[in-house]
Amino acid sequence: MLLIRRKNGRPGSARLFATAARRYWLDVFPAARSQQRRLLQRAEAIPDPLLRADALSSHRAKGSNSEGLAALAVLAPPERRAPIARSLVGYQLMLDYLDGVSERASEDPLANGLQLHHAFAVALDPDAAHEDYYALAPAREDGGYLRELIATCRAPLRELPSYPAARQPLLRQARLCCESQALNHALHFTELDDEVDEWAARTASEAGLEPGFEWWELVAAAAASSLCVGALLALAATPGASEADARRVESAYFPWASGLNALLDSLVDLDEDPEGASHLRRYRSREQAAERLQTLAAGARRRVSELPDGRLHEAILAAMGALYLIHEEAWQPDRKPVSLAVFGALGPHARPSLAVHLLRRRGRGGRALFAAGRRPRGRAVN
Numbered sequence: 001m002l003l004i005r006r007k008n009g010r011p012g013s014a015r016l017f018a019t020a021a022r023r024y025w026l027d028v029f030p031a032a033r034s035q036q037r038r039l040l041q042r043a044e045a046i047p048d049p050l051l052r053a054d055a056l057s058s059h060r061a062k063g064s065n066s067e068g069l070a071a072l073a074v075l076a077p078p079e080r081r082a083p084i085a086r087s088l089v090g091y092q093l094m095l096d097y098l099d100g101v102s103e104r105a106s107e108d109p110l111a112n113g114l115q116l117h118h119a120f121a122v123a124l125d126p127d128a129a130h131e132d133y134y135a136l137a138p139a140r141e142d143g144g145y146l147r148e149l150i151a152t153c154r155a156p157l158r159e160l161p162s163y164p165a166a167r168q169p170l171l172r173q174a175r176l177c178c179e180s181q182a183l184n185h186a187l188h189f190t191e192l193d194d195e196v197d198e199w200a201a202r203t204a205s206e207a208g209l210e211p212g213f214e215w216w217e218l219v220a221a222a223a224a225s226s227l228c229v230g231a232l233l234a235l236a237a238t239p240g241a242s243e244a245d246a247r248r249v250e251s252a253y254f255p256w257a258s259g260l261n262a263l264l265d266s267l268v269d270l271d272e273d274p275e276g277a278s279h280l281r282r283y284r285s286r287e288q289a290a291e292r293l294q295t296l297a298a299g300a301r302r303r304v305s306e307l308p309d310g311r312l313h314e315a316i317l318a319a320m321g322a323l324y325l326i327h328e329e330a331w332q333p334d335r336k337p338v339s340l341a342v343f344g345a346l347g348p349h350a351r352p353s354l355a356v357h358l359l360r361r362r363g364r365g366g367r368a369l370f371a372a373g374r375r376p377r378g379r380a381v382n
Contacts, residue, residue, distance in 0.1 A: 017352050020315045023074040023081065031082035032070035035089040035152065036063060042148050048141040054100035055145055058093050066092035068323050071316060072230030075309060080237035083156035088230050090152030091123060095177070095226055097149065102185045104138055109189040112136040113182025119146060120174035123153040124229070125167070162241035166232045169250040173228050176203065176254075180223035188277065207254065217292070220279045221262035222255030227320065231313070245308070252307055256300035257317055263293055264324035264342065267335055286334055290341040297321065297345035318349035325350075326357040 036059065043055035069092040073084040098116050106112040115136050122128040130147060134140030157163050183199060186192055200215035203223065231249050235241050266279040275281065283289040304313035321342055324330060330339045343350050 014352075016311050017315055017349060020074055020312055020319075021356070023078075024071055027078060027081040028070055028073045028085045029067075031073075031085040032067055032089050035086040036066060036093075039090065039093055039149065039152065042143075042145055046141075046143050046145050048139045050104070050139045051101065051142045051145070055097050055142075057100055058096035062096045064323060065096055068092075068320060069226050069230045071319060072227070072234050074316065075231065075234035075312060076237035077239070080156070080160070083159075084233055084237050087153050087156050087233060088226075090149045090155075091120075091229060092226050094119060094123060094146065094149040094153065095181075097146070099181065099185075101137065101139070102181060103188070105189060106136055106138055108136060109186040110182055110192065110195075113185050114178060117178035117181045119150055120178050121171055123150040124157070124170045124174050126154050126157045157236075160233075160236040161239040162246075163236040165241050165243045166236040166246040166249075168243070169246045170229060170232050170236070173223075173232065173250070173254065176223040177226070177229075180219050184220045184224065207251070209255065213255065213259075214282070214292070216279050216282050217259050217263070217296075218255055221266070222259035225258035225261040227258045227261050228253035249307060252300070252303035252313075256296055256303055257320070260293060260296040260300055260342070261320060263296070264321060264330075267293075267338055268324050268327045268329045270332075270335065271329065280338075286337055290338040293338055294341035294345045297342045301345065301347055314347060315349040315353075318346045319353040319356075321346045322350055322353035322357050325354060 040056075040059045043052065043059055046052035046055055066089045069088045070085040073081045073088060076084045098119065102109075102113045102116050115131070116133050118131060119133050122130060130150070133146055134142070160166075179199060183192060183196055187196070196215060196219055200213075200218045203218050204213060228250055231253050232246060235246055235249050263279055266273065270278060270280055273281075280289055283292065300317055301314055304310060304317055307313050325339055325343060329335070343354075
């Protein structure tokens with residue numbers, strides 16, 4: 001990929017942003033939107049009204065999530081971008097759909113959540129057998145919709161040249177997401193403090209993380225995000241990738257970029273989430289929240305920049321952040337310090353990304369940044 005380089009040897013941001021945008025709009029976006037429309041038709045035909053409502057919500061209220069995850073397909077070779085985009089749309093729609101399904105009360109919320117979300121592992125393993133995902137759920141007649149989402153995600157896996165190298169990290173992320181979602185939703189119905197603490201400690205140890213992460217940054221945020229899966233599937237589509245390459249991608253995205261992804265979602269949904277379900281409210285103050293999200297953003301940016309095609313990873317990270325910062329809710333007075341801290345830490349790609357989202361969605365959120373005429377400075381984090 002030929003890029004304009006400045007005197008310091010790094011690619012010009014404008015040219016890099018244009019390259020990423022061209023790949024997205026020409027190769028990724030059409031495939032993602034086509035897949036969204038096809039799966040929406042399947043959702044509309046779900047027999048059970050409760051499950052149909054959950055599925056339609058994942059399309060109509062959270063459709064930007066699957067469109068955003070598909071953006072990671074720009075990291076794949078040209079001939080693989082459309083198949084990866086379609087696969088990622090299926091995975092994200094499944095995550096958002098099951099997020100709603102598992103919020104419904106059941107006899108054993110934790111077991112029900114684990115059973116439902118085992119679909120993640122099956123979706124990322126073409127050799128895995130289907131299970132009765134709704135075995136413990138109060139509603140189950142989905143007309144084959146969940147299996148269709150799984151099939152959509154699995155469709156390209158056997159043909160991806162480096163899938164064997166990425167398989168174990170992909171399945172590890174699927175397991176973490178399954179356990180995280182199950183624990184997070186079960187907390188609404190029962191006390192699980194010991195289980196949550198044990199899970200967070202084990203996950204931090206397995207990932208080789210230094211002390212300092214809050215439990216909710218792992219349980220409720222990083223493990224529940226699909227970003228790492230998107231980056232790993234793009235790597236799986238790249239010929240010659242090794243298991244070491246896959247581990248590097250995983251450790252760059254989890255828990256840094258993944259945690260930021262989920263916590264920015266919590267920032268935007270602060271008014272909607274119940275008191276006990278808001279991850280952002282778990283911080284002692286908005287100042288602490290701003291510091292932690294800035295730490296995650298700066299840590300994510302530094303780590304992804306060290307990957308092959310690191311500047312492109314940086315641009316995608318900034319675009320992900322801007323997707324949340326475009327919302328007016330992110331700029332309410334009590335949340336503005338958090339948004340400014342994240343915006344500054346995301347680097348030079350955040351500003352053009354926010355501009356593109358503003359043009360597309362005609363939102364008012366974030367316009368104060370442009371009116372100020374300068375980019376906020378984020379404190380450097382090592």
